[in-house]
Amino acid sequence: MTKTPIRRSRFLAVVVAAALLSACSGGGDGTDADDAALPVPTPAEETPEPEETLSEEDIRALEDLHDRYWTEIIAIENGAPLDGGSLLEFASPDLVEEELSAIASYHREGFFREGEPAITDVTVLSAGEDSARVESCVNEDDWPIMADGVEAPIEKRGATPRAFLAERTPDGWILVNPLPQEEAEISC
Structure with missing residues (x-):
C-alpha cells in the first residue's frame, strides 16, 4: 500500500x-x-517622435515672408497694379493666382481698400521637415472697403486669426497656401 x-x-x-x-x-x-x-503599448504610451524645430534663421525668414506678403497684398488691395511678379518671389503660383483673382473681382466691381489692417502676434510653428505654419492676428476694422468714396457696410469683427502653410525650397522659404481660420493654433 x-x-x-x-x-x-x-x-x-x-x-x-x-x-x-x-x-x-x-x-x-x-x-x-x-x-x-507582454502588453503592447497603446498610442498614448508610445514615446512621441521629437518635433522638428526651426532655427532662429528660419523663424526670421518666415516672419519676413509674412511681412512681405502683407505689404504686397495691402498695396494691391489699396489699388496698386495687379502684378503678381513680386509676390512670386516668396509665394507659390497657386497662392498668387488665388489672391490676385479675388482682388481683381473686387476691383472690377469698384471696391478698393484704404489704409491697412492691424497685424499682431505673428507666430511661426514647425509643421514637419521643411514645412512651417505662419500665423497672425489680423484686424481689418480700420482697413475699410470703399466704393465710390463711400465705405461699404461691412461688419467689424476685430482681430481674427490668419494662417499660412510655408515650405522650404532650394531657393528658400515660400508661402504655399492659406489655411482656414478655424485651423489656426493661435487665438486672437
Whole structure:
C-alpha cells in the first residue's frame, strides 16, 4: 500500500515538471510564450517622435515672408497694379493666382481698400521637415472697403486669426497656401 501514494506523488511531480518546462520553453514550437503575454503599448504610451524645430534663421525668414506678403497684398488691395511678379518671389503660383483673382473681382466691381489692417502676434510653428505654419492676428476694422468714396457696410469683427502653410525650397522659404481660420493654433 505504501507504493501507491509514492507512485502518485512521483507521477504528479513529473506532470507538474513537464507542465512547467512546457510553459517555459513555449511548447517547443519556436515561439516564446512570455512574448505573447507582454502588453503592447497603446498610442498614448508610445514615446512621441521629437518635433522638428526651426532655427532662429528660419523663424526670421518666415516672419519676413509674412511681412512681405502683407505689404504686397495691402498695396494691391489699396489699388496698386495687379502684378503678381513680386509676390512670386516668396509665394507659390497657386497662392498668387488665388489672391490676385479675388482682388481683381473686387476691383472690377469698384471696391478698393484704404489704409491697412492691424497685424499682431505673428507666430511661426514647425509643421514637419521643411514645412512651417505662419500665423497672425489680423484686424481689418480700420482697413475699410470703399466704393465710390463711400465705405461699404461691412461688419467689424476685430482681430481674427490668419494662417499660412510655408515650405522650404532650394531657393528658400515660400508661402504655399492659406489655411482656414478655424485651423489656426493661435487665438486672437
